[in-house]
Amino acid sequence: MRPDIIGNWTDPSAMEELGKFISQSLVFAVNGQRFELQTVEPSTTLLEFLRTQTRYTRAKFGCGEGGCGACVVLLATYDPLNEQVKEFAISSCLTLLCSINFCAITTTEGLGDSREGFHPIHERFSGFHASQCGFCTPGMCMSLFSALVNAEKKTERPLPPDGFSKLSVSEAEKAITGNLCRCTGCRPIVDACKSFAADVDLEDLGLNSFWRKGKHSSHIKKLPSYRSSFICTFPEFLKLEIKSFFNFISASQPDQPTKLNVECQKNCTIVSPATLVAGCWYRPSTVDILFKLLNSKEFHENMIKMVVGNTGSGVYKEVDLYDKFIDLRGFLNFLLLN
Structure with a gap:
């Protein structure tokens, strides 16, 4: 000007x-x-x-x-x-x-719905029983999505295996520190978030509908597929x-x-x-x-x-x-x- x-x-x-x-x-x-x-x-x-x-x-x-x-x-x-x-x-x-x-x-809603298909975030939150009343779930999904999007921009990190992201376990846990839930409890919510992290130990994840607990029973292919270019x-x-x-x-x-x-x-x-x-x-x-x-x-x-x-x-x-x-x-x- x-x-x-x-x-x-x-x-x-x-x-x-x-x-x-x-x-x-x-x-x-x-x-x-x-x-x-x-x-x-x-x-x-x-x-x-x-x-x-x-x-x-x-x-x-x-x-x-x-x-x-x-x-x-x-x-x-x-x-x-x-x-x-x-x-x-x-x-x-x-x-x-x-x-x-x-x-x-x-x-x-921009991530997915029943008509267009749900996003892996939605599916994993459901599969890990990370929602009850659902009031807080949309905000948690977007907090995690933001962390996933920004993690993918870190070019210094190696490409993750199929189904995972460049997000680390610690970053997944921090992603939802600003989100409160009064009914579900922290463990299943954190498990849903950590399931996207490349450095997660799948055996450490809690109860879910994707596999039964037990030796060699958990496998990334049983999780809803994830690609960084979805949205x-x-x-x-x-x-x-x-x-x-x-x-x-x-x-x-x-x-x-x-x-x-x-x-x-x-x-x-x-x-x-x-x-x-x-x-x-x-x-x-x-x-x-x-x-x-x-x-x-x-x-x-x-x-x-x-x-x-x-x-x-x-x-x-x-x-x-x-x-x-x-x-x-x-x-x-x-x-x-x-």
């Missing part, structure tokens, strides 16, 4: 020019399905949207504080510069919907939209008319989306732009919430008290990298 665009936030002409660099709607994907929202209440959480506006309702509302894991889903981001996708397990009860612009969400976590259409968006910004800069470059992401201030209720979600890309926002007339006499992980809302329950939301991740990520 050119300096004259961000130089005076109260200048109408500058704000009009800024509009060229603003995402006009909230665009994201859930289980490969595209969503585009023109109007969003900025305090809306991802979990609330999933359970009230989509058919993907298996993520549950438990504690509302990010402590039980019942609401866990997978969030994937795409870096158009390096052509890289990054996946994270997130608590959807804390994640504000406006913060997932140009992101892809995968819920347990696409970031759809191609969303990658193309992201590239198109940043190419448009780059083309608007006279010094670099068409090149997709890091300055696009570093200098572009995205207010996403511009048509939010009361226009109160902002994502500055630098500290200077943040202070220009805070000092502008538009922010005077307003209650402002700084959003990073939004964990505070699980404790203080003050979402209705804020008029303006500022997403700080745009420049915090850049500062951490540098």
